[in-house]
Amino acid sequence: MKAFETFHPIVLFSFFVATIGLSMIFMHPVYLTITIFSAISLNIALRRQLFFKDWKLYVPLFFLMAIINPMISHNGQLVLLYVNGNAITVEAILYGIAIATMIVAIMLWFSCYNVMMTSDKFIYLFGKVSPALSLTLSISLRLVPRFKHQLTQIVQAQKVIGMDFTTGSLWHRIKCTVRILSILITWALDNAIDTADSMKARGYGVKKRTAFSIFIFERRDGFVLAMIILLFFSNLVASFIGTTTYYFYPTFGAVKWDMTSILFYISYVILLSIPLVFEIWGALKWRSLKSTM
């Protein structure tokens, strides 16, 4: 049961634009902590098994980036040791970790985006901007799997008549590949004649196209969208007055814990946990509905 996914595409899209945008500019330790924790929890809620598989990629990536920075940046006052006469500083190490956290968090946000913003939602959003572009996208998305299917057929057929592109000399392989691609293109163009006829037969080009969608903008969509926009701007204000600013060099700045800062931190937490709240709320509601059934 994925509760947040059922919201209108514009809500989902604005959430990800706001979140990924802010995650990319905030280097403040409090903000980074919030970002990475909410990104991880949403990922677990949405992708479960897949998320634990992905760790194999994220952990080395995290360490790689954390190590690279102190190797190339020698700023900072807290020197740990010297390598080849270059200082390795605590500031540089922590800055490296901060960057690594940010990049991993953004990757996590994008994997959530992929789960929620399926192709049809994306196409729908662009249909609002340009119906022609959204139709082109839709047609392309249909063609890719078709070409793949035809390609396997052609490769097998050509293998039987001795044009196997996986064996033989380099020249032979090139010849086979060119041949296979040539067949694929001819075949695809031939099919495209039918597709064009089918479009024409259904009135394509008769009038200005409208873009139909199965998505309905409900009241709750308006409510959540307003919330996202409001929180996004409050975070922009925070950034403007300097709450989100933090310096690693020449040495660490101080993290502020006054009332205004705490309020701004909270507004960031609320923004980032919107989908998670709906996930949890949806799951609980479902359970209580089931128990009363």
Added chain:
Amino acid sequence: MAIVKIDNVSFTYPNEAIPILKNINLTIQQGEFIVLIGQSGCGKSTLLRHFKRELRPHGTVTGNIFYKDYDLEKLNAEVAATDIGYVFQNPDNQIVTDKVWHELAFGLESLGVDSPIIRRKVAEMANFFGIEKWFHQKTTELSGGQKQLLNLASIMVMQPKLLLLDEPTSQLDPIAALEFIQTLHRLNKELGITIILIEHRLEEVLPLADRVLIMDEGSILFDGPPKEILNSLPADHAMITALPAATKIFHLLNGIGPIPLTIREGQRWLSNQPYNCSSLHTPHTTTQNKSDVVLEAKDIAFRYEKKGRDIVHHFNLQVKGQEFLTIIGGNGTGKSTVLSILSGLQKPYHGKIFLFSKALKSYSSKQLYQQYLTILPQNPKSLFVQKTVLLELNDMAQLHKVTEAKIQETVQLFNLTHLLNRHPYDLSGGEQQKLALAKLLLIEPKILLLDEPTKGLDAHSKEGLAEILKDLQTKGTTIIMVTHDIEFSAQYSDRCALFFDGSIVSEDEPRAFYSGNNFYTTAAHRISRDILSNAITCEDVVTLCKKTFV
């Protein structure tokens, strides 16, 4: 009320001397279900395309076409698009978008209809066609039958008055085809849609038709109800072979009275005849002298993904030299997979295949495909690279150092002489198949594997294919064919095997095989089952009946 009127229409393709349509006159009444038949190349598709203005072929036309008393040429573009719907042969090519719901809305979107109205009409049609279950799916994930139903539904959304269909079921398996035809019947009966249908499956379609049009060389040879079809068709006309089994038997036995079209009518008619053949048995056709086993599969198991289920398991098969074996079975059960395993294109994870008593694995792929076996792909287009038929054959000859004499011989055998300078894509389905086969057979393989070669072929092309296969067999080729086509399998093969749930569940020579089956059998057997114990083709029925009569 006449919905379409065709007034003395002739049509000639550019650079052709002879017109493909000759002085056609036709009036179609609202609500009629019309089946248009004829041999390939007779102009039936060209005629059908004339009813749809957007799809009219280029060329010179004379005469007039009227839609509801308006000149079709001057009809408002919106009316022309919505009122007349067209379904093509290939289910894949006419799907435009990636999602089922989007495809349904495509036509209305083009006409600039507002979302709430589209929503209602799409919902209505999804309901009528039972599409709700796969409404949110991607179009590439659908089966062939679902795709064609989707194509029909996405036209019905526009509320057409006239539906034109050009061999819509030719790429479908028999069960999906039947479902599609029944849906058409429903549209005609429940919504009163006028339908003009080009179709090869006359067994299912003729009993539903109000009116049949038979075309022959550009003109209409017969125009009338299906029950009168035999009265005006010359006794030796090529279309006779395409008729339903009941009608064919009736014709061959010179029956009198109302013509039977369905199995039931055929049974009734036959039981009222003076033939009493219950005691008669045809002798079992002696199985061929047992030559050596050329291909053997032992305990094969195969799956596509590590965690997937077995597509093939416990699969055992022995194929003897010079044998013609057909493997029949349901759609999507893995018959094609079996062929690709036998041909070495897919590797089983368990079991062994022996080719001439040597493990298939021990052959190099060059050796295997140049000397021993070849496989005809389902779509011949995956083989064509050249601009003309002749170049296509030369291309293959060059690859495998085949002599000029062999090319000539193959051209003769396949009767391709008149097509040598044509582009492979311009050939009809049957001709493309022939070319693909000719190309593969230049290297004289000992074993030929065929994947549904009769798909989309009309009765005449099927006969042509059978002749070629029989010829190859006498020259020493072993043939293994996977098919849905029970009639073809019964008539021409030496042995039939039923593939079910991953393995061969029964096999026998066709007569024993098909007379033992209740449902999975030929129309002729179903008609004659009560009085003849083992007749499986129309010819069998006729020979047996004539025997008792004498």
